Amino acid sequence: MSDRTIDRVAQATPVRVARKIRGLSDRAIAWIFISPTIFLLLAINIFPLIWTIQLSFTNYKANRIGREVKDVGLRNYERILTDTDTWLNMQATAHFLFWTIFFQVLIGFTLAWLINKKFKGNDLWTTIIVLPMMLSPAVVGNFWKFLYQPQIGLFNYIVSWFTGKEPSSFEMLGSVTLAPWAIVIVDTWMWTPFVMLICLAGLRSIPDYIYEAAEIDRASKLRQFFTITIPMVLPFLMLAVLFRGIENFKMFDLVVQLTGGGPGSVTELTSINLKREAFEKWRTGYASAYAIILFVTVFGLASIYVKALNKVKQR
Amino acid sequence: MSSFSVTEPSNRSKWIAGALVIGYALITMIPLVWILLTGFKSPADAISYPPKVVFEPTLEGYVNLFTTRTRQTQEFLDANPPQNWADEIVRQYDMVIVGPSKFGERFMNSVIIGFGSTFLSIFLGTLAAYAFSRFKVPLKDDLLFFILSTRMMPPVAVAIPIFLMFRNLGLSDTHLGMILLYTGVNISLAVWLLKGFIDEIPREYEEAALIDGYTRFQAFYKVVLPQAATGIASTAIFCLIFAWNEYAFAVLLTSANAQTAPPFIPTIIGIGGLDWPAVAAGATIFLIPVMIFTILMRKHLLRGITFGAVRK
Numbered sequence: 001m002s003d004r005t006i007d008r009v010a011q012a013t014p015v016r017v018a019r020k021i022r023g024l025s026d027r028a029i030a031w032i033f034i035s036p037t038i039f040l041l042l043a044i045n046i047f048p049l050i051w052t053i054q055l056s057f058t059n060y061k062a063n064r065i066g067r068e069v070k071d072v073g074l075r076n077y078e079r080i081l082t083d084t085d086t087w088l089n090m091q092a093t094a095h096f097l098f099w100t101i102f103f104q105v106l107i108g109f110t111l112a113w114l115i116n117k118k119f120k121g122n123d124l125w126t127t128i129i130v131l132p133m134m135l136s137p138a139v140v141g142n143f144w145k146f147l148y149q150p151q152i153g154l155f156n157y158i159v160s161w162f163t164g165k166e167p168s169s170f171e172m173l174g175s176v177t178l179a180p181w182a183i184v185i186v187d188t189w190m191w192t193p194f195v196m197l198i199c200l201a202g203l204r205s206i207p208d209y210i211y212e213a214a215e216i217d218r219a220s221k222l223r224q225f226f227t228i229t230i231p232m233v234l235p236f237l238m239l240a241v242l243f244r245g246i247e248n249f250k251m252f253d254l255v256v257q258l259t260g261g262g263p264g265s266v267t268e269l270t271s272i273n274l275k276r277e278a279f280e281k282w283r284t285g286y287a288s289a290y291a292i293i294l295f296v297t298v299f300g301l302a303s304i305y306v307k308a309l310n311k312v313k314q315r
Numbered sequence: 316m317s318s319f320s321v322t323e324p325s326n327r328s329k330w331i332a333g334a335l336v337i338g339y340a341l342i343t344m345i346p347l348v349w350i351l352l353t354g355f356k357s358p359a360d361a362i363s364y365p366p367k368v369v370f371e372p373t374l375e376g377y378v379n380l381f382t383t384r385t386r387q388t389q390e391f392l393d394a395n396p397p398q399n400w401a402d403e404i405v406r407q408y409d410m411v412i413v414g415p416s417k418f419g420e421r422f423m424n425s426v427i428i429g430f431g432s433t434f435l436s437i438f439l440g441t442l443a444a445y446a447f448s449r450f451k452v453p454l455k456d457d458l459l460f461f462i463l464s465t466r467m468m469p470p471v472a473v474a475i476p477i478f479l480m481f482r483n484l485g486l487s488d489t490h491l492g493m494i495l496l497y498t499g500v501n502i503s504l505a506v507w508l509l510k511g512f513i514d515e516i517p518r519e520y521e522e523a524a525l526i527d528g529y530t531r532f533q534a535f536y537k538v539v540l541p542q543a544a545t546g547i548a549s550t551a552i553f554c555l556i557f558a559w560n561e562y563a564f565a566v567l568l569t570s571a572n573a574q575t576a577p578p579f580i581p582t583i584i585g586i587g588g589l590d591w592p593a594v595a596a597g598a599t600i601f602l603i604p605v606m607i608f609t610i611l612m613r614k615h616l617l618r619g620i621t622f623g624a625v626r627k
Contacts, residue, residue: 026450029531033446037439037502038458044499045465048476055476062479111339117324119333127613128340131347133620134609138562139598142581143350146591152362154349167364189343197617201625208322215322239624250469253562257581271563274471279567284475291472298467 049295056289063282076289086290088265089273095180096187096255096269097248101241103188108195109237113229115196116203126200130193137190141257144186148172148258173259179267183255187248195240202236203229235313242305249298270294350602353595361591375404376592380418380583380600384410418597421579425601427490428575429558432497436554437547439498440505445535447506448513449521459510462503463622470500470563478568488572496564501554504622508553511623512546513539549615552608559605576601 024032056076060069080086111129115122132140147155148171156167172182206228214224252271255261261268261276268276274294278287324332353361355372378401386409395411397403402412447455477496478487486492516539524534540547566578580597583590609616617625 024531026531030446030450030452033442034452034458037443037462037506040439040495040499040502041462041465044477044496045468045473048473048480049468051476051479052472062475107339111336114332114336117329117332119329119336122333122336123613125333125336125340127610129336129343130613130616131606131609132343134556134560134605135347135602136560136562136577136605138560138566138577139580139601140346143595143598144346146353146589146594147346147349149362152364152366154345154366157364157366189346194620198621198625201617211322236625239621243621246467250467252469252471253577256562256566271469271471274469275567278471278475279478284479288475291469291475294472295468298469299464302467 052288052291055285056292058285060285060288061282062278062284072285076286077293079286080290080293085265085273089268089270092180092265092267093249093251093269096183096251096267097245099181099184100187100191100248101244103184104192104195104244105237105241107188108192108240109199109233111192111196112199112203115200126197130197132190133193135190137254138257140190141186141254145173145258148182150174174263176263176266179259179263183258183267186254186258187251190254191244191247195237195244198236198240198243199233202233205236206232235309238305238309238312242302242309245305246298246302249294249301347602350595350598353592354599356592356595358590358592361595373404374401376590376596378404378412379590379593380596381416382412383414383416384408385413386410417579418576418583421574421576422600424490424569424573425559425575425577428493428497428573429555431490431494432501432558433551433554435494435498436501436505437509437551440502440509440550441540441543441547443502443506444509444513445539447510449518459507462506466500466503471567474564474567477564481568488569488574490573493565493569493573493575496568497558497561500561500564501557504557504619505550505554507622508550508619509543509546511618511626512543512550515546516542549612549619552612553619556605556608 057071057073058069059072059076061067115126144155147153150156150171151168153167153172155172156170159165159170160167170178172178210228210232211224214228219227250271251269252275255267255269256272256275259267261272265273270290271294274287274290277283277290352368352370354376355374356367356370357373357375360367360370382401382405384405389409392406392409392411397406405412446452447459452458481487481492484492486495520538520542521534524538525531529537560577561575562577565575569575569578576597580594580601583593583597612619
């Protein structure tokens with residue numbers, strides 16, 4: 001915004017209005033500045049949430065307008081929580097969450113530790129490593145489907161080159177045992193840089209003099225690693241895990257493109273199941289209850305985790 | 316070399332670290348390089364076994380991405396010679412170009428919705444961030460946490476009532492609806508990041524301006540805004556990348572009119588199944604702007620992806 005436009009606006013403002021603006025108290029300005037944001041968040045986030053809660057007690061179906069909506073009480077919740085499929089989806093989600101976070105922390109921390117050795121050109125390579133995480137998961141996930149093709153895909157070809165197995169003898173996306181790992185691999189490829197960047201910030205925050213003091217005390221490198229590096233990076237690492245945890249609990253685009261929840265329902269994460277109930281079977285009431293259960297789960301787990309994180313930080 | 320330092324890694328360990336990191340970087344680039352290469356392959360080369368690294372490049376994928384084609388009889392082909400190079404490419408399959416495909420339109424939708432929602436998020440976000448940074452706002456921490464917590468909801472969960480709401484308001488499958496929706500999602504990021512950037516501008520600048528007779532508004536746009544320009548620009552790029560990449564809302568709430576590129580690209584169909592070179596061509600065009608932005612943004616990357624929690 002150039003000064004000139006601003007001045008023109010100022011000159012065009014009627015004197016009475018200008019006087020009013022000039023006279024506004026800081027408090028009034030604060031509210032004028034904040035309220036549009038709050039209003040938008042209420043409209044796009046909170047109002048829908050309340051509506052979802054209300055719908056979750058009904059048998060409403062969004063594709064049948066005019067059908068009588070009945071209040072069913074807690075029956076939706078009861079059905080979801082007693083359905084074995086729900087627990088299978090939760091299990092698939094837990095498997096996905098655990099292993100993606102495990103690999104991303106392991107590889108991400110190692111990479112950060114190596115980059116922190118400050119070899120020549122480390123900035124350039126860090127930027128290259130970071131690229132996958134900024135890309136569209138749907139578009140990239142769709143292309144990974146091509147890489148995973150059993151006969152023609154590059155992934156199978158490379159694996160067979162190393163192991164000697166026939167490339168058409170295994171289907172990463174079509175096999176019940178391999179598909180859950182196929183999505184873990186792509187997510188790890190995509191999001192390891194995220195954990196790496198946060199760990200790198202943690203490592204760089206450790207002042208040199210701590211290591212110097214340890215050197216003087218003749219602490220071994222290994223000991224320095226476990227008593228200085230790990231504890232100092234831990235709060236950063238935990239933050240990275242929090243972000244990845246929330247994001248992967250919501251995971252939708254990447255996995256929908258890769259497997260669509262299949263084969264069968266071995267990779268049907270909770271978000272994918274929710275989409276099926278809400279936008280394919282159009283069981284709006286049931287899906288709303290499911291959404292609330294998911295939200296409460298994420299929010300609950302995240303709150304407990306943040307408490308633990310704060311404890312680590314205070315140490 | 317000046318003085319000996321105990322914390323400086325030895326040359327040997329630097330060399331090993333460098334080799335390992337570069338090795339990882341090269342492996343991680345394979346899928347991206349493969350997207351780029353596949354875009355320039357003919358359909359036959361794309362699905363050949365073993366996968367071809369050396370091949371004769373062709374623009375077939377790009378032609379197929381941007382056009383719709385029909386098969387024609389030999390007489391028709393003989394009677395109508397090819398008009399340009401693109402036409403010539405499709406002639407080898409006895410086809411002619413009959414018009415543009417939907418890709419251009421979908422790509423423009425991505426641009427309109429991306430920039431629209433970014434502009435709105437930054438506009439509202441800057442105001443709110445300034446207020447949170449400089450004024451005593453009652454329940455400030457609670458409000459800020461509320462703003463952040465809206466990010467914890469799975470998009471699919473929010474999509475149900477939004478779908479109903481948009482249907483009632485006539486916003487289904489419109490640009491305006493998607494701009495408002497993405498703004499609602501992005502604004503939490505914008506407020507948190509911008510508050511961090513504005514917090515770093517010393518208050519003394521504004522106070523001096525206020526003493527000189529500026530009003531609060533003037534102090535805000537003549538002193539604070541120019542100082543926060545870099546922060547605002549990097550926040551804008553993050554909002555833009557998010558809106559650009561978003562898939563869940565786009566696939567559930569848009570179809571014929573306002574559909575963006577991410578739900579469209581996976582549905583590009585060729586002769587007998589997915590036309591992988593065309594898909595790869597679409598992906599390349601779609602991903603390259605984000606790569607460029609990422610490289611430009613590398614200094615602020617960490618801050619953006621952690622909501623300003625880690626500043627470095």
